[in-house]
Amino acid sequence: MRALTVQPLAPGTARIDDLPAPDPGDSLLLVDGIALGICGTDREIVAGAYGWAPPGRDRLVLGHESLGRVRQAPADSDFTAGDLVVGVVRRPDPQPCGACARGEFDMCRNGGYTERGIKQIDGYAAEQWTVEPGYAVRLDPALADVGVLMEPTTVVAKAWEQIDLIGARSWFAPRTALVTGAGPIGLLAALLGVQRGLDVHVLDRVTDGPKPDVVTALGATYHHDPVAEVAGKLQPDVVVEATGAGPVVFGVIGNTAPYGITCLTGVSAPGRKLSVDVGADNREIVLENDVVVGSVNANLRHYRAAADALTKADLRWLRSLITRRVPLDDFADALTAHDDDIKVVLDLSAGGR
Amino acid sequence: MRALTVQPLAPGTARIDDLPAPDPGDSLLLVDGIALGICGTDREIVAGAYGWAPPGRDRLVLGHESLGRVRQAPADSDFTAGDLVVGVVRRPDPQPCGACARGEFDMCRNGGYTERGIKQIDGYAAEQWTVEPGYAVRLDPALADVGVLMEPTTVVAKAWEQIDLIGARSWFAPRTALVTGAGPIGLLAALLGVQRGLDVHVLDRVTDGPKPDVVTALGATYHHDPVAEVAGKLQPDVVVEATGAGPVVFGVIGNTAPYGITCLTGVSAPGRKLSVDVGADNREIVLENDVVVGSVNANLRHYRAAADALTKADLRWLRSLITRRVPLDDFADALTAHDDDIKVVLDLSAGGR
Structure with a gap:
């Protein structure tokens, strides 16, 4: 069985390994990999900037944006062969904090969690993988070619x-x-946001490529003017910040409506100083009762919500987000950002060989 | 009846005026003023930087941190003569937004609210004032000499x-x-925070004066080291930021525990740029699920909570917060900040004449 592995913190060590087929024992699902989504975290790991191998090993199977089909399921599980499934990324600390003990492992306090394909547990970039039934989420069968979008949706x-x-x-x-x-x-x-009935606006800097049309097809409005100008005119009630870029973060938090909520989701690199009018932003946040909230990862409740959201979405629109499907052997190309990429996925199925 | 009035946006216009006694009619409480607390907003208004007179008038009676004793109450009200009362500061817009319509006028969306002593309604810096029973809050009679701390407590x-x-x-x-x-x-x-059972730490820059002892007397810990150092060591779960100073705001939000909540309450002046590592702070907020929330003003629920908090507090400790009591005639001295001031109050009672 082939899998994409990497030696964490050692740049340039990604390769395809031939590994023994995983053993589900009595308690795990055995899953045939369909596809794996690639994101910035995978690129950071392959670049040697992040990641942890399992204890006692040098290499980690990469991949946390999973999609597969159940080959074999324990008799007492809710799954049967043929089910379309996604595996959850994070597992609570074995000595859980108060949040992990309550299933809120996305809010882990002590950092002792593990994550498939990222931190101490093998990931999903393999032709076959196993998963605990309690950390697998079934998807609508209609989502077979887009279900790899589940993890970012969570x-x-x-x-x-x-x-x-x-x-x-x-x-x-x-x-x-x-x-x-x-x-x-x-x-x-x-x-x-559109599914919630909101008037949704999306800002990016590109003026060509697929993004403007993808936004328009959703019924949202695309913007590429300077962020403070766009936010200043819109005075949004809600901002979801997904760039992690300092100037964008500061361009939005000072330009929300009263009682505005800005949710930061973009993980940025430290080390670049930016000159900001902290007094003005602090004053607006206080006088308008604004909130800035950081959000990372997802627990099982969010996986269920994401599965519902994908089921309700237009399949053609979801397909338009996947701009490249790359065979596993060409992983190096998948890990290299191209102009006009939205989501790049590795094809793990036999057809992708 | 004497009252402290000011012409908003005209610096140096504060003076004592002799005004007609207010008329409570059938529906209002008539209240003898006991004391008025002075805060930064009063100083901003007197300096000509803030404030709105009532429609059609030039001058505003100053004062929003009230304390008085009911002289006369409508028969159908819950108040009787002799009750110790505080008047609420804010009133909802006459055409209320969704928040104001639900009594959440502290979260007003359209800015159409009015505020006694600040925005379009006369304040409480008067020997007598009236107030709607629905915007008056009764205090424990034991709080007669410290109840002027109610508004900041709300x-x-x-x-x-x-x-x-x-x-x-x-x-x-x-x-x-x-x-x-x-x-x-x-x-x-x-x-x-202490009443909630938390381990409370207070940071300020002074090393002498009353503040360190006041903090210690509360059972909290006083700090005067640089903010990032103190917060970095403590890794607080909660921060209440009450300086409004940019370097302090940025010193705390990057140094909370995971799932940390920083509540900004200090209203700062815009216009001073600060060079900050936005990427590092954004990364910490996202990866730790941190929140920064601004909070201003208070609704009736918060007045009731504040009345409970003051009733539970140690009276001697509350008294130690009031570091100067100034007769109404000496308002200019009360409006001037002295070293070692904590809370300065104007004495509105006959004895303060």
Whole structure:
């Protein structure tokens, strides 16, 4: 069985290994990999900047944006052969913090969690993988060619849940949402905003390529003017920030409507100083009762919400987010960003060989 | 009847006027003023930087931190002569937004609210004033000499409610709170933190004067080292920021515990740029699911919470916050900040003449 592996923190070590087929024992699902989504975290790991191998080993099977089909399921599980499934990324610490003990492992306090394909557990970039039934989520069979979008959808399902819960601390009836960044996270955040009935605006810097049309096809409005100008005019009730770029972050948080909520989802690199009028932003946040909330990862509740959101979405629109499907052997090409990429996926099926 | 009035946006116009006694009619409480607290907003208004006179008039009676005793109450009200009362500051817009329509006028969306002593309605800096029974809050009679601390206490009661409601979006069991700034807002925020059973730390830059002892007397810990150093060591679950100073704001938000909540309450002046590592702060906020929330003003629920908090507090400790009591005639001295001031109050009673 072939798998894409990497030696974490050692750049340039990604390769295809031939590994023994995984053993599901009595308790695990055995799953045939269909596809694997590639994201910035995978590129960071392959570049040697992030990642942890399992204890006692040098190499990690990469991949956390999974999609597969159940080959074999324990008799006492809710799954049967043929089910379309996605595996959850994070597992709680074996000595769980208060959040992990309550299934809220996306809010882990002690950092002792593990993550498939990222931190100490093998990932899903393999022709076959196993998963605990309690960490597998079944998808509508119609989603076979787009279900690989589940993991980034769980991230935005959590982000929107945070916005809803924080908004509910007082009267909250948002109308206008601005999403900054038209990558997969931004576009899926826009999808969930449209599904909530909001007037959704998406800002990115490109003026060509597929992104403007993808935004328009969703029924949202595409913008490429400077962020402070766009946000200043819109005065959005909600912002989902998906670039992680300092100037964009500061361009939006000072330009929301009163009681505005800005959800930060983009993981940025430290080390670049930016000169900002902190007094003005602090004053606006206080006098308008604004909130800035960071959101990362997702728990099982968010996987279920994401599965619902994908089921409700237009299949053609979801397909338009996957701009390249690359055979496993060409992983190096998949890991290299191309102009006009939205989501790049590795094909793990026999047909992709 | 004497009252402290000012022509908003005209610096140096504060004076004592002799005004007709207010008429409560059939529906209002008539209240003898006991004391009025002075805060930064009053100083901004007197300096000509803020404030709105009532429609059709040039001058505004100043004052929003009230305390008085009911002289006369409508028969159908819940009040009787002799009750110790505080008047609420804000009133909803006559054409209320969704928040104001639900009593959540502290979250007003359209800015059409009015505020006694600040925005279009006369304030409480008068020997007698009237107030609608629905916007008066009765205090424990034991609080006669400290009840003037109510209004700033309502501000921190709202801040703590915001922290509690936002914390409740997932598992939340905070242990350590850091309060930045040992003025009245910071110290009252610390009081409510101690009442919640938290390990409370207060940071200010002074090393002498009354503040360190006031913090210690509360059972909290006083710090005067650089903010990033103190926050970095404490890794607080909750921060109440009460300075409004850019370097302090940025010193705390990058140094909270995972799932940290920073509540900004200090209104800062815009116009000073600060060079900050936005990428590092954004990354910490995202990867730790942190929140920054602004909080201003208070609604009736927060007035009731504040009245409870003051009733539970140690009276001697509350008295230690009032560092100067100034007769109404000496208002100019009360409006001038002295070293070692915590809360300065104007004495409105006959004895203060």
